[in-house]
Amino acid sequence: MSDHSPALELDGVGKAFGGTPVLDGVSLRLGAGEVVSIVGPSGSGKSTLLSLLTGALAADEGRIRAGGAPVSRDNRPFAFMPQRDVLLPWRRVIDNAAVGLEVAGVRRAEARRRVSRLLPAFGLEGTERLYPRQLSGGMRQRVSFVRAVVQERPLLLLDEPFGALDAMTREELQRWLLDVWAVHRWSVLLITHDIREAIRLSDRVLVFSPRPGRVVGEVAVPRVIPRGDGFVLRPEVPVIEDRVRRLLARGPV
Template identity: 65%
Template structure:
């Protein structure tokens, strides 16, 4: 039986125009897999298929060997923007996903509150989103995703709207907290360096229409610290991904 996420020949189009044209990929338990590609290549569409917001036209979507159908999915989704509700305090925002899933408000708040220290947010529970920095807002958003205790996290450009220094800090923070919890993650990003730094594998999606045109593996033997990009094994990976991305951006 297949363990983790397994997509085979998944296809989706709109108005007769194909957007995803036979995508096959997998995410093993405890693995971080990134998906990069030009705008319009179908990255967000793929995430929408996984959450159940859209249905595939054909292909197979399995998790732990079982078809991914219906509203109950083994995934938790973190959108590109933090999407925090401005009228709710940080703790209430972190608990909202559990409440939507049917958990009573008091219990949802307790479960979320238990993670605030781990996420570097202790003392911010009663702050409104406008009182939080961009980095803190993203941590609350990720906490809201993680607290749902789903086996697969879908992260849609989680750090794309942040400045370079904050983005770098949160990448390292995510790696450190992932090393403890070993979540399975499918990450969508436009940033090649972010994809390499965070991932075990990086897939490249073309726009002709959305097809996977290549994959790069990144060894966990390379320390994911401040010296990561100085490692001589990284530059060739960047070059290969640049070439794949450039080739995948050319339309037939």
């Protein structure tokens, strides 16, 4: 990737189902090492956008580029973490985390070796032989995150990664994600319904309109690192939150 190329660039991307537009002229840029959140009402096409990036769907119009090159089967440098962990109940932690590598053709022993190297940093040391049913919701999400990042892709796509967790576990994993990001500095595109979460985790918050989804505005967040638990108490945070809410209330423009 060139130092001057964005990690991800969308230009006028559109998608319709049965003649009904879901995404309408979506344009955005994600810089290297940047965390950008997308917030918007249900049905605004946020998850559809991720499906276009992962290749599950094809865009009807527009351009998608990653690292300066068009996204294609040979250039899709994304690791995807869905809202729910979708761990395979019959596979132990180490094998669940390795499944993406195995699908990509990595031998099982090598995949396990790569996963084992990451587990301590993700708070999973000693869980290698446990099954998903033996883990808490937060631990399951950590396994899902390892499964994504062990593929060593430069860009992470996170679809409501903490949305199904209780408030205390969600705050714990937000803190943990910030700590891990501070070490690795991935480029991250985060989908969330939680405005405070978007503000805490992101450099910029993009606001989507209701269907058809389009970017109606963006709000920058001060780059304060680390963003500990006290970050949301800073006086500028309510101002940022108000800007995001005003954009959400505006709707299509």
